[in-house]
Amino acid sequence: MCEDRRVQLPALPDLPAVSYVMPVLNEEGFLERAVRTILAQDYAGAKEIVLALGPSTDRSDAIAEALAEADPRVRLVGNPERDIPAGLNRAIEVSRHPIIVRVDAHSELTPDYTRLGVEILGREHAANVGGVMRAAGDGDVQRAIARGYNSPYGLGGGAYHGDSDAGEAESAYLGIFRREAIEAVGGYDREILRGEDWELNLRIRRAGGRVWFSPALGVTYWPRASFADLARQFFATGTWRAVLVRKYGRANPWRFFAPGTLVLGLAASALGLVLLVAGVLPWASGWPVLLVPMAAYLAGIGVAVARIPAQHSVRDRMLTAATLATMHLSWGAGFLRGIVFGGGRVFGRGRVVDRSRV
Incomplete structure (x- = not known):
């Protein structure tokens, strides 16, 4: 260089x-x-x-x-x-x-x-x-x-x-x-x-x-035209964003860190929910605060879906919600992987060929 x-x-x-x-x-x-x-x-x-x-x-x-x-x-x-x-x-x-x-x-x-x-x-x-x-x-x-x-x-x-x-x-x-x-x-x-x-x-x-x-x-x-390909792409993107964080530190914008933080927060919520339902943690305590990240994220997805123009069907809204969750969680999981292990040979290049455009 x-x-x-x-x-x-x-x-x-x-x-x-x-x-x-x-x-x-x-x-x-x-x-x-x-x-x-x-x-x-x-x-x-x-x-x-x-x-x-x-x-x-x-x-x-x-x-x-x-x-x-x-x-x-x-x-x-x-x-x-x-x-x-x-x-x-x-x-x-x-x-x-x-x-x-x-x-x-x-x-x-x-x-x-x-x-x-x-x-x-x-x-x-x-x-x-x-x-x-x-x-x-x-x-x-x-x-x-x-x-x-x-x-x-x-x-x-x-x-x-x-x-x-x-x-x-x-x-x-x-x-x-x-x-x-x-x-x-x-x-x-x-x-x-x-x-x-x-x-x-x-x-x-x-x-x-x-x-x-x-x-x-x-x-x-x-x-990408499938959720599987989208997930692979965003996992790779998150992984390599983490490599950029490792290499350039504070030069990276704060948004690079948001999906990884989200995944950690949702993991804490999921663990908290399991322990609360199993009775390991009492509901009548401060432990239900662990559910806040999950509740806040679901509310955010709900707001995003609600803002889709009215002409879109319920199926369109459900697919959009699935898209947003796939983007966020795959990116975040890849980011955490990259922070710990680096980039390696993670590519995420899958692309389904659309024959109608040949």
Whole structure:
């Protein structure tokens, strides 16, 4: 890493060329649409997209090769390690342009994303610019999971999970970077397998770079489509957030600690309930206070569900409640695991391919 270097940003030329970088692993249901959406951006400057191909077990490589053969702006690079940070670094290394746009196969940019983002980079003299992540779904479960992502009760805290005012931010979803900023801090940390964007943006800010959020920029995100996949993803996310806490301490926002605290509180409530029902602890005492975390959490879930618009069915509300609980508890359990044992090889990359989007 080159964390001792300062971010120096020369003035941008008119319509600087743009390199999009995308790690790819088992994305056959999303890859072609994502690439075509990127190349269709209403940006007049030169564009290329570099796909970092991990060892997929589906048709992702064949789709990528066909895209590259059909359009010379699509370039391929291998990512045998399969990890996202390694793939992003490999794609950045072979890319050629001064603006780096980090994209994902399961995200779709609005048509004006690049044009507006480059304008904001220059106007705000920013090192990185990001916008709002708006989750979407096709089936009942995926739509409920998307509601969880979009709800302040699900992933509240980061500006990019809601329509906050434009301004400086701690991180950015995906991101439109100045190449100089990425190179100044040495790129993505290959040892941080999740939360790599937040960690990179932290180092950029520490090196004097400005990270900017703008609600004018929008990205549609297609989340996991099953609760099992969601639980694996959030367990891994919580685990690696704990690694960031172990590495950077007080630089982490307080919200990183909330899910782990919740899991500990609910565990205390569950144990207290068992002991009270079994008669080991008397009800006519102060011990029922152990039930407060569970009661407060259930009340919070109830408030979140009650705020869902009236047109949603009882099933939608139940699925949303299940989504929120899965997010919170999986994240919290992963966080506690990571605090004790570190990251290890926890990935949580399961994704069910939606054939309707191929």
